Amino acid sequence: MALSRRQFVGGAVAVAGATTAGLGATGFTPPTRSAGPSTRSAALWREFETAPYTHPQIPYVGRAGAHGGARRSPRPPVVADAVAYGATPDGSADSAPAINRALTEAGERGGGTVLLPPGTYRIDDYLRIGHSGVVLRGAGSGRTTLIATRNLTELIGPYGSRYGGDKSSWSWAGGLIWLSPHARHASLVTAIRDRAWPFEGWTGNRRDEWTTLTAARPARRGDHTVTVDDPSALRRGQLVVLRLADDPAHTLLEHMAGGGPGPEAYTWAERTKLTSYVPYEWPVRITAVRGRTVTLERPLPLDARPEWDPRLVSGAEPLTGSGVVGLTLEAVETPQAPHLLDKGHNGVTFQCAYDCWAEDVVVRHVDNGFGLVAASACTLRRTRVEGRGSHHPYYCREGAHDNLVEDFHIAARTVPAPAGTQLHGINVEGLSSHNVWSRGVMEMGTFDTHRGMPFANVRTEITVENNGRHGGDASAGPLYGARFAHWNVTVTNGRAGLVKIDTVAPYSATVGISEVREFDQTDVPDFTGDLHARVEAYGSPASVRPRNLYEAQRALRRR
Numbered sequence: 001m002a003l004s005r006r007q008f009v010g011g012a013v014a015v016a017g018a019t020t021a022g023l024g025a026t027g028f029t030p031p032t033r034s035a036g037p038s039t040r041s042a043a044l045w046r047e048f049e050t051a052p053y054t055h056p057q058i059p060y061v062g063r064a065g066a067h068g069g070a071r072r073s074p075r076p077p078v079v080a081d082a083v084a085y086g087a088t089p090d091g092s093a094d095s096a097p098a099i100n101r102a103l104t105e106a107g108e109r110g111g112g113t114v115l116l117p118p119g120t121y122r123i124d125d126y127l128r129i130g131h132s133g134v135v136l137r138g139a140g141s142g143r144t145t146l147i148a149t150r151n152l153t154e155l156i157g158p159y160g161s162r163y164g165g166d167k168s169s170w171s172w173a174g175g176l177i178w179l180s181p182h183a184r185h186a187s188l189v190t191a192i193r194d195r196a197w198p199f200e201g202w203t204g205n206r207r208d209e210w211t212t213l214t215a216a217r218p219a220r221r222g223d224h225t226v227t228v229d230d231p232s233a234l235r236r237g238q239l240v241v242l243r244l245a246d247d248p249a250h251t252l253l254e255h256m257a258g259g260g261p262g263p264e265a266y267t268w269a270e271r272t273k274l275t276s277y278v279p280y281e282w283p284v285r286i287t288a289v290r291g292r293t294v295t296l297e298r299p300l301p302l303d304a305r306p307e308w309d310p311r312l313v314s315g316a317e318p319l320t321g322s323g324v325v326g327l328t329l330e331a332v333e334t335p336q337a338p339h340l341l342d343k344g345h346n347g348v349t350f351q352c353a354y355d356c357w358a359e360d361v362v363v364r365h366v367d368n369g370f371g372l373v374a375a376s377a378c379t380l381r382r383t384r385v386e387g388r389g390s391h392h393p394y395y396c397r398e399g400a401h402d403n404l405v406e407d408f409h410i411a412a413r414t415v416p417a418p419a420g421t422q423l424h425g426i427n428v429e430g431l432s433s434h435n436v437w438s439r440g441v442m443e444m445g446t447f448d449t450h451r452g453m454p455f456a457n458v459r460t461e462i463t464v465e466n467n468g469r470h471g472g473d474a475s476a477g478p479l480y481g482a483r484f485a486h487w488n489v490t491v492t493n494g495r496a497g498l499v500k501i502d503t504v505a506p507y508s509a510t511v512g513i514s515e516v517r518e519f520d521q522t523d524v525p526d527f528t529g530d531l532h533a534r535v536e537a538y539g540s541p542a543s544v545r546p547r548n549l550y551e552a553q554r555a556l557r558r559r
Contacts, residue, residue, distance in 0.1 A: 039542070039543055039544060039545050039547075040543070040544060040545065041544070041545045042511055042512070042536055042537065042544040042545065042546075043536060044057065044058060044509055044511055044534060044536055045544075045545070045546060045549075045552065049556065052553070052556060053221070053222030053223075053299045054220075054221060054222040055483075056258075056482075056483070056507050056532065057483060057485065057507050057508060057509040057532070057533070057534050058458075058483065058485050058509050058549070059301075059433075059434055059455075059456035059457070059458065059483040059485065060222065060299055060434075060553065061402075061434050061435075061436050061456075061457075061458050061549075061550055061553055062550070062553030062554050062556060063297070063298050063402070064377075064402050064403060064404045064434060064435065064436045064458075064550065065377065065378070065379040065402070065403065065404030065406075065436070066355045066356060066357045066377055066378055066379040066404075067355055067377075068297065068377075069379070069404055069554060070379075073323060073325070073357045073359055073379070073381075074135075074321060074323075075113070075135075076111055076112045076113045076133055076134075076135055076321075077112050077113065078112065078113045078114075078115055078137075079106045079109065079111075079112030079113060079114070080102040080105065080106050080112070080113075080114045080115070081102075081114075081115045081117065082095070082098055082099045082102045082114055082115065082116050082117075082121075083117055084102075085098040085099070085101050085102040086098035086101075087099055087102075087116070087121055088121065088122075089117055089118065089119020089120065089121060090119060090120065091119075091120040091121065091122045091147060092122075093122065094122055094123065094124040094125070095121040095122055095123055095146075096123035096124055096125035096126070096127060097125070099114070099116070099121070099123065099127055099136070100125070100127060100128055102114045103127065103128065103129055103130075103131075103134055103136060104128075104130070104131070106131070106134050107129075107130065107131020107132070107133070107134045107182075108131065110133065111131065111132060111133025111134050111321065111322075112133070112134065112135075113134075113135045113136075113137050114134065114135070114136050114137065115137055115138075116136065116137065116138040116139070116144045116146075116327060117139055117144070118138075118139040118140075118143040118144055119143075119144065119145075120145045120146075120147060121144075121145070121146050121147070122146075122147050122149060123146050123147065123148050123149070123176070124149050124150055125150070125155060126148070126152065126155055126174075126175070126176045126177070126178055127146075127176065127177045127178070128178055128180075128185065129177070129178070129179040129180075129319070129322050129324070130179075130180060130181060130182030130185055130319070131182060131319075131322070132181075132318070132319055132320045132321050132322055133320070133321045133322060134322045135322060135323045135324070135325060136177070136323075136324050136325070136327070137324075137325045137326055137327075138325065138326040138327030138328075139326060139327075140326045140327075140360060141326060141327055141328045141360050141361060141362040141384070142328070143326075144326060144327040144328070145327065145328045145329075145330060146176075146177075146327060146328070146329045146330065147330050147332070148176045148329060148330065148331045148332065148345070149332050151170070151331070151343040151344040151345045151346075151367075152170050152174045152176070152343070152344025152345075152346060153168070153170060153343040153344050154343070155344075156174075156189055156192055156193065156344075157192055157193050158195075159173065159174070159192050159197070159344070160195065160197050161197060162197040162198070162199070163273055163475075166341075167340040167341070168340060168341050168342050168343070168344075169197065170342045170343060170344030170346065170367070170368075171339075171340045171341070171342040171367070171368065171391060171392075172368065172371075172392060172395055172397060173200060173346075173349070173371065173373060174344055174346055174349055174371075175346045175347055175348050175349030175368075175371055176329060176331065176344075176345070176346055176347065176348075176366075177324055177329060177347070177348045177349070178348075178349050178351070179319055179322055179323075179324070179348070179349065179350045179351065179353050179356055180319060180349075180350075180351035180352055180353065181316055181317050181318060181319045181352050181353075183316070183317060184316040184317070184351070184352050185351070187204070187205055188200065188205070188351075191205045199398075200351065200373050200374055200398045201281060201315075201352065201373075201374035201398050201399055202241055202281055202283060202315030202316050202318075202352055202374055202399075203241075203281065203313075203315045203316070204315075204316070209315065209316070210241070210243070210313045210314060210315045211313060211314050212311050212312075212313050213233040213234060213240060213311070213312045213313055213314055214228040214229050214230045214231065214232075214233060214234065214311065214312050215228065215229045215230075215309075215310070215311045216228050216229075216242070216304055216310040216311055216312060217229070217304075217310075218303075218304055218305055218306055218310075219300055219303065219304040219310075220300070220303050220304075221299075221300055221301065221302050221303050222299045222300060223299060223300045224295055224296055224298075224299050224300075225293050225294060225295050225296065226293075226294050226296065226300070226304065226310075226312075227292050227293055227294075228292050228294055228312065229292070230292075231289050231291065231292050231294065234286060234289050234294060234312070235286065235289060236286055236287060236288055236289060237285065237286065237287075238285070238286045239283060239284070239285050239286075239318050239320070239354055240283070240284060240285075240286060240312045240313065240314065241281050241282065241283050241284075241312070241313050241314070241315045242281070242282040242283075242284060242300075242304070242310065242311075242312060243279050243280070243281055243309075243310070243311050243312075243313045244278075244279055244280045244282075244302065244304065244308040244309070244310055245278065245279040245308055245309045246275070246278040246279065246308065247307045247308065250268035250269065250275075251305075251307060251308075252278060252280065252302075252308050253268050253274070253275075253278070253453065253477075254266075254268075255302060255303060255305075256280075256302065256431070256453060256455045256481040256482065257453065257455070257478065257481045257482055257506055257527065258481070258482030258483070258506045258507040258532065260529070260530075260532075261528070261529050262506065262525075262527030262528050262529045262530070262531070263506070263527055265527075265528055265529075266478070266526065266527060268477070270475075271474070271475055271476065271477035272475050273452070273473070273475040273476040273477070274451070274452060274453060274475065274476050274477030274478075277399070277430050277431045277452060278431070280302070280399065280431055281315070281374075281399050282301055282302075282376075282399075282401055282433075283315075283318070283354055283376045283377070283401070284296045284297055284298055284376075285297040285354075285355075285377075294312075297377075298402060298434075301401070301433050301434055301456060315352075316352045318352060318353065318354045319350075319351075319352060319353040319354070319356060320353070320354050320355045320356065321355055321356065322353070322356045323356055323357040323358060323359065324348055324357075324358045324359075324361055325357075325358070325359045325360060325361070326359070326360045326361070327360075327361060327362075328361070328362040328363070328364065329347055329348065329361070329362070329363045329364070329366075330363075330364040330365055330387070331345040331363075331364070331365045331366050331367075331387075332345075332365070333365040333387070333388055334365075335388070335418050336367070336388060336389050336390070336391070336417065336418055336421045337367065337391075337421070338418075338420040338421060339391070339420060339421055339422040340422075342367040342368065342391055343367065344367065345365065345366050345367045346366055346367055346368045346369075346371065347363030347366045347368065347369045347370055347371070347385070348361060348363065348369075348370050348371070349370070349371035349372075349373060350371065350372050350373070350375040350378050351371075351373040351374060351375060352373075352374050352375065353375045353376075353378055354375070354376050354377050354378070355377050355378070356375070356378045356379075357378060357379040357380070357381065358370065358379075358380050358381070358383055359379075359380075359381045359382055359383075360381075360382045360383075361380075361382075361383050361384075362383070362384045362385075362386065363383075363384070363385055363386075363387075364385075364386050364387035365387035365388050366385065366387065366390050367390060367391050368390060368391055368392040368393075368395060369383075369385035369390055369392065369393040369394055369395075369410075370383055370385070370393070370394050370395075370405075371392075371394075371395050371396075371397075372394075372395070372396045372397070372400040372403050372432075372435075373395075373397060373398045373400065374398040374399050374400060375400050375403060376400060376401045376402050376403065377401075377402045377403065378403045378404075379403070379404045379405075379406070380394075380403075380404070380405045380406070380408065381404075381406055381407055382407045382408075383405070383407075383408050383409075384408070384409040384410075384411065385409070385410050385411065386409075386410075386411035386414075387411075387413070387414055388413060388414055388415045389413030389414075389415065389417055389421070389423065389444075390423070391421070391422060391423070391424065392424050392425075392427050392448075393410045393424070393425060393426070393445055394408070394410075394425070394426045394427060394437075395424075395427040395429075396426075396427060396428040396429070396432050396435050396454075397427070397428070397429045397430045397432060397450070397452070398430050398432075399430060399431050399432060400428075400430075400432040400435065401432060401433050401434050401435065402433075402434045402435065403435045403436070404435075404436045404438065404550070405426070405435075405436065405437045405438070405440070406436070406437075406438040406439050406440075406550075407438075407439050407440070408426075408437065408439075408440040408441075409440065409441045409442075409443075410425065410426075410440075410441070410442045410443060410444060410445050411443050411444075412443040412444050412465075413444060422469065422471065423444060423445060423467070423468045423469065424445060424446065424448035424450075424468050424469065424470065424471060425442060425444075425445025425446040425447060425448045425464075425468040426440070426442070426445065426446075426447060426448060426459065427448040427449070427450060428448070428449055428454040428457050429449055429450035429451065429452040429454055429472065429476070430450075430452040430454065430476075431452060431453060431454065431455070431481075432452075432454045432457070433454065433455050433456045433457065433481075434456050434457065435454075435457045435458075436457070436458045436459075436460070436550045437458070437459045437460070437462060438458075438459075438460050438461060438462075438548060438550045438551070439460075439461050439462070439548065440461075440462040440463070440464075441462075441463050442462065442463065442464040442465060442466075443465050444465055444467050444468065445464065445465075445466075445467070445468040446464070446466050446467070446468035446469065446470060446497045446498055446499070447459055447464070447466075447486065447497075447498045447499050448468060448469075448470045448471070448498065449470055449472065449479050449480060449498065450470065450471045450472035450476065451472030451473070451474075451476035451477055451478060451479055452472065452476045452477060453476075453477050453478045453479075453480065453481045454480065454481060454484075455480065455481025455482050455483060455484070456481070456482065456483040456484070457484055457485075458484075458485045458486075458487065458549055458550060459485070459486050459487070459489065460485070460486075460487040460488060460489075460548050460549040460550055461487070461488050461489075461542075461547055461548040461549075462488075462489050462490070463489075463490040463492060464489065464490070464491055464492065464499070465492045465493050466491050466492075466493055466495040466496075466497050466499060466516070467493065467495065468497070469497070469521050470497075470498055470521070470523075477526070478526035478527070479498075479504060479505070479523060479526060480501065480504060480505035480506065480508065480526075481506070482506050482507035482508075483507055483508065483509075484501060484505045484508045484509070485508065485509040485511070485549060486499055486500075486501060486508075486509070486510050486511070486513060487509070487511045487512060487544075487548075487549040488511065488512040488513070488541055488542050488543075488544065488547055488548070488549075489512070489513040489514065489541060490513075490514055490541040490542065491513065491514040491516050491541075492514075494514065494515065494516055494517055495516060495517065495519050496516040496517060496518045496519065496522075497516075497519060497521060498523075499513055499514075499516060500513055500516050500535075500538070501533070502531070502533035502534070502535045503525065503531070503533070504523050504524070504525050504526070504531075505531065505533060506527055506531045506532060506533065507531070507532045507533065508531070508533045508534070509533075509534050509536075510533070510534070510535045510536075510538070511534075511535075511536045511537055511544060511549075512536070512537040512540060512541050512542060512543050512544045513537075513538065513539075513541055514539065514541045515538065515539035
């Protein structure tokens with residue numbers, strides 16, 4: 001239900017009803033997928049089973065998601081009911097101050113669940129979860145609805161790009177529900193209001209807010225342990241950041257691209273936006289410290305070579321164990337903005353978050369749906385983007401790693417796209433790695449990369465009406481690094497567009513996808529020579545086992 005700002009001012013507010021429509025409601029009906037006798041074990045999978053942490057084309061993502069991909073999210077005890085703080089479930093008044101007060105007090109008392117009972121709540125401000133262990137829980141996406149009346153430009157101010165131009169960074173940052181550590185979030189907002197456009201990750205607005213805990217000795221991709229010079233600042237359960245700096249020859253970037261003659265010949269120094277993304281920062285939890293041997297929660301995503309000055313550092317105080325569950329967030333319906341000029345009618349964003357989650361959450365009429373900004377090990381489960389059409393339904397950027405997006409749905413837009421707007425889809429960029437999109441239905445959009453050389457990401461068991469376009473300018477560098485895997489993907493309109501990637505992505509795997517044809521946005525390889533890409537079961541979606549590459553890796557780790 002779309003409600004105008006005038007309706008709110010006049011007090012004519014109605015309770016929103018259930019929102020989830022059937023798949024066929026928009027004319028899009030995914031083909032039936034059944035594992036019949038024609039399915040066969042993929043040769044690439046049999047190879048992967050013998051070397052799961054070091055396979056050249058398939059990344060190991062078996063521990064992606066919050067708490068290592070746990071099937072059930074934590075349920076902290078209820079500590080507050082937002083209605084008791086003054087939230088009004090009939091939409092008659094602004095409930096944002098009451099909800100934010102409940103969330104803050106829950107965090108200050110050590111965490112817990114803040115309930116939003118059934119109803120429609122008007123919010124004239126954005127909601128902030130800045131303390132660990134705090135969960136905002138509605139009664140279900142069809143029973144609890146938040147109606148957001150203002151955008152982030154109105155609430156915080158214009159947000160320009162640190163790379164110049166007239167772009168609005170609200171086109172790819174921030175949320176009307178924003179989960180980010182309190183201190184880090186405050187520094188971001190201050191920088192935006194001071195027009196000192198910030199970096200957005202773990203090491204501060206200028207990437208200088210970090211402290212070395214210890215140097216690390218050389219290690220290889222796939223190792224679960226590293227040897228450190230001094231373990232005295234490390235402990236079991238601690239979240240640290242592995243920091244890898246590039247060298248003047250850009251051999252770290254070459255390594256992310258798989259190495260060899262093609263990456264060696266690439267003109268890295270000319271890609272100034274890309275080179276601003278390094279050092280590579282990978283948050284990870286320590287599971288054991290024995291002498292100078294440190295065991296990590298996940299295997300190393302890259303080599304740790306001496307020339308890259310590998311070290312474990314501390315960055316921003318992380319947000320951990322927090323989430324949003326069981327609600328719909330609806331922005332007041334306004335026309336979609338011209339490309340890169342979004343005002344910030346954005347959905348749910350996780351920033352500098354680890355082991356956090358969203359579950360059973362719908363966002364409607366948003367500029368950008370669900371954001372993972374320098375977020376790692378987070379899970380988005382049973383989420384949906386719907387309404388008038390969005391710029392980035394899902395975006396994953398600024399070095400976001402090891403996240404899981406599963407059972408997701410991008411609904412077809414309810415109104416035609418205005419001229420000058422852009423639709424992307426499930427986006428990954430900015431050296432983001434080891435993220436998974438699993439079991440999704442995309443009634444619109446594409447498998448978007450905005451350059452910035454993301455690497456080692458997986459999209460599996462997805463049906464897509466492939467009608468979006470990718471973005472990214474040349475200064476951001478390659479579309480892909482090594483080890484992208486697209487596995488059992490049904491393309492309903494037969495359009496290529498970043499689904500069949502063997503001609504553009506180095507050391508990639510394209511397995512069990514529909515036969516597709518090129519269209520007007522045809523990409524050429526960023527790297528010369530042999531890309532070492534693999535294709536299997538082309539033209540036969542869902543024809544190979546395992547059906548779902550991520551689920552199979554989860555099962556493999558339990559053997």
